[in-house]
Amino acid sequence: AKSVMILGMGRFGASVAHTLFQMGYDVLGIDTDEKVVQENVGKITFSVQGDATNESTLKELGASNFDAAVVAIGTNMQASLMSSVLLANLDVPLIVARAQDELQGNTLQRMGVHRVIYPEQEMGEFLAHSLLNPDVLEYMDLTPDYGISKIKVPDYLQDQSIAEAGFTDDWEKPGLKIIAVKRGKEITLLPGESEDLRKGDVIAVAGKDDDLEKFHTDHN
């Protein structure tokens, strides 16, 4: 199984770590804070106390043998830079680091970080797209005006057919096209538009941003 080291187990680092572990990866998390280390025992493969800026610590933990490392230290820019440089020197094949701003991000990339993440900025953009479309739980753009949306079916649409609710199963027609309906843990792919929706259903649809906007205004 692939192995990933997470340096800094704050909210971002821990979330990456836990998700990877649940996906079947071997995950080692390192943090200076004893409380944080303890909290993560059992939630990942190994939860270790240590300083990510300490070269011998990283060597002893076998950093060179990992498939990837994520530098998830946010506030301490110096620590983030130092750990990234150490990982680069240890030839870790994929180094991802979070950054607070583009200046830090560019600096990290020059130091050998392969990919920079801006969690707060990226979530901000994402929220903006789904803000006034609260039924839109998630949105993935394909072009600037076309995308795939994950919509929580509003309660009052329950027991209506997919067509009555405003979606189509005909991909040649305009409008929001239904890709899948998730009910509990079950997924139904490309359902017919005469099928009913139930309370709590979550649907994935493909369509123009304008049609998504219209769906929202029609229903609000």
Add this chain to the structure above:
Amino acid sequence: AKSVMILGMGRFGASVAHTLFQMGYDVLGIDTDEKVVQENVGKITFSVQGDATNESTLKELGASNFDAAVVAIGTNMQASLMSSVLLANLDVPLIVARAQDELQGNTLQRMGVHRVIYPEQEMGEFLAHSLLNPDVLEYMDLTPDYGISKIKVPDYLQDQSIAEAGFTDDWEKPGLKIIAVKRGKEITLLPGESEDLRKGDVIAVAGKDDDLEKFHTDHN
């Protein structure tokens, strides 16, 4: 045009604000920090200095007339709670707040916040899904092990058919099912699997996380 008030113009708040402004919304950002306020002049409709926990400030700014408000204060939980309660009392129709953890999030919801965002945690999950799958530009989960992925077609797969590249157009069969191909600004929905992919194509597919993982390992 719809109007949104952003309380706290840190990296998350400013990102929501700038994106909304670029999307055509009227955006008012409020922050206690003069430097932050100045930085945002011209980037949003109005950039104002003030304390989001001050009821008369929110009243004077016409908070009740906004379509939505985003409480983007992260570290100061008390300020985040107070502003949220004030907005709820002013009957703002949509209040979104960020939270550091579920305890804070649940508390905010009880106080009238309609939607809670966990930027760090949500970006962490998102990164985990695309970490060792660099071709996966974005991922939207439908269930814990099934989702929709936006994949950048690796160069060496160009001029191969969709089927040769490892995707299917048969939604009854197992495997990654092709929803759409984006080429330049054009979108082709539910293409046939004998159609060729070209350099630079971006595709949206639906499938099990395991199949996505397998696609990646087959190609790396």
